[in-house]
Amino acid sequence: MAQEAEEYCDMVNRDPNNLNDHVKVAFDDVIGEPDGAHSADCVWKNSHWCFTCGKNCCYKFMTFLCGICIALYWGCEFALIAFDQIWCITPSLRIFAIYCGCCQKFFGTIIQCFLAPICETCGLCFSRITVTNNS
Template identity: 40%
Template sequence: MSEGPINDANGRTASAKTYSSVRKVMGSDAEYNNMDRDPNNLNHHLQVMWDDVVGEPEGLHSMDSCWNCSRKTYDVSRTCCYGLLVILFGPLIALINGCNFACLSFGQVWCVGPCYRLFKINMATVRRFWETCLMATWSPLIMVMGLIFSNIKIRNQRLNDGEDKEPEDHFAV
């Protein structure tokens, strides 16, 4: 990219270096794709097209003119209502969401992260103390149990391949 002046989308002139820096700060170094507004498929579950919402089963078909009129009415009303809601509430909700995520990020960076690090540092001391106590109290007991069980001898023996005899039922009367 050249260092000469360039025009942005609003016709303002800025150097390429400044323009690139501003784009990086604003969240993306790549050009924004205005057609693909959900590149990460966040709303793949939201299916609101006519064919996704309304369907007539075999044997129950309305008149074609009624079906086409209903489809056009649905599409126009959905588009207009969505557009109106976005115009009225979109910027306000975007502002609220931006502030919420800014507060969340601030809390994570300046409060939760340092508190978690402080907790880990303090718990390392508690862990060393607890390990020492366990080693002093349980280690001798475990060593004795190990010595006791180390004297157990296990012998494998092949069983007789004869006929299985019925187990005696000592409780049968």
């Protein structure tokens, strides 16, 4: 099973479906100095280095502490959702469709037996009406 996970785990492109494309956390995506408002080169370079190192260290530390447990939680959560859909919701929807089919037949029969003759009779009565224009 671990070998299966390694086969599907892309170590280069870790977001192949661009799920988190909106999360831009690179220095250039967060901080930018427009023309006419530039800091000293040493400040810019050191700010870039501090931002990148701080972000990387903090992110790696947080994922090291929590990443595996959170991944386990989400895996179990989606397993529960799949279980619920497969074993509870879909069979319930099928039962509902079967009962609705029976109700549809009952309702259709009632309409044919009671309402159709009334409508047919009214149609025959009103079909004899003629309208003439005397202008």
